[in-house]
Amino acid sequence: MTTWTVGQVADLFGVTVRTLHHYDQIGLLTPSERSRAGYRLYTDEDLVRLQQVVVYRRLELPLDEIASLLADGADxxxxxxxxxxxxxxxxxxxxxxxxxxxxxxxxxxxxxxxxxxxxxxLFGDGFKDEYQQEAEERWGDTDAWKQSTARTKRYTKADWEQIKAEQEAVTSAFVAAKRAGLPADSAEAMDAAEGARLQIHERFYDCSHDFHRALGDMYVADPRFTKTYEDLDAGLAQYVRDAIHANADRHAS
Known part of the structure; x- marks a missing residue:
């Protein structure tokens, strides 16, 4: 079995010794062998793992997401x-x-x-307007943002089309319930709220019912979110917020 010191790996692949030490410290890539003198040595399998880490980093995934991907048992x-x-x-x-x-x-x-x-x-699907930039500056350090970024980087154009269809279906369910005169705590409105939460949870980031409450409050607190709903139906933002809270209460009981 061929082995390499940290310096040899750094020279061979152009990865700094400092980076390799950091990967070792956080448990992302720990050399499997040791020399007689006690120096850590990288094996062939270690280099394959390093290659996986480096490619994911080139794809701009954060280290914690890479660690999760490499821990899932995939070959x-x-x-x-x-x-x-x-x-x-x-x-x-x-x-x-x-x-x-x-x-x-x-x-x-x-x-x-x-x-x-x-x-x-020329706008494409990857363009970030001022609001998207603001959102990144506001929530970029949160776990939810990091999780969402890591997931969405892997989505294809077909994935985004499906996500858009899911979001439109959820919104349509809210509109239908409201226009039918059903209260925000009706089964139909709460089911729409649960569908909205699950869509976020499955597509973007872990969204608990309590977290979803906070999103619902933001829909009426931020005029830009409010307008998105009000353009569809007058009073819809408050209706969605109330349905989200009612759904969270339903699952808390």
């Missing part, structure tokens, strides 16, 4: 498939952006005005 092939899917998704997005820029250049050079749909091409 090297599974990790490579995951990594490839993520890269292919990003590659597809960049290819689409290049094509959209080329088309925009052609329009500019021929003095052709762009249609709304043509302008939308």
């Amino acid at each position: 090297a092939e599974t990790h490579l498939h995951r990594q490839r899917e993520t890269v292919v998704t990003r590659l597809g997005e960049l290819t689409e952006l290049v094509a959209a820029i080329d088309r925009a250049l052609e329009r500019e050079m021929s003095d052709q005005p762009a249609t709304t749909e043509e302008l939308k091409e």
Whole structure:
């Protein structure tokens, strides 16, 4: 069995000794062997794990999420498939952006005005507006944000289309219950609230009923969230908030 010292691994792969020591300290990558003098040595299996860590880091995943991925018992092939899917998704997005820029250049050079749909091409799915930037600055250090970021990095365009359909179905359920004259604590309204919570919980981050209460309060406290619901139906933001609280009470009892 071939083994390498930390210095040899650093020289061979261009990973700093400091980084390797940090991975060791947090339990992400600990050398499996020791020399007679007591120095830690990396094995072939250790280097495979290092490769997995480095690729995930290149995909901008946080270390705690990488640790969770590597702790799930998946083999090297599974990790490579995951990594490839993520890269292919990003590659597809960049290819689409290049094509959209080329088309925009052609329009500019021929003095052709762009249609709304043509302008939308340059926004794509990854654009962050000022509100999204604000949200990242506000919640970027929270566990929920980190968990959501790690999950969504792996989503494909088809995943996002499915998520959008799920969100629209949840909102439609709220609107239908309200327009039917059902109170916010009716089974239909509470079921819509539970569907909303589960959609967040399964797609983005762990969302307890108490956490969902806080989100419901934000829907009426933040005018921008309120407007999103009010544009669909007058009073809907308060209705959704009340349904969320009623649903949380139902599950607490």
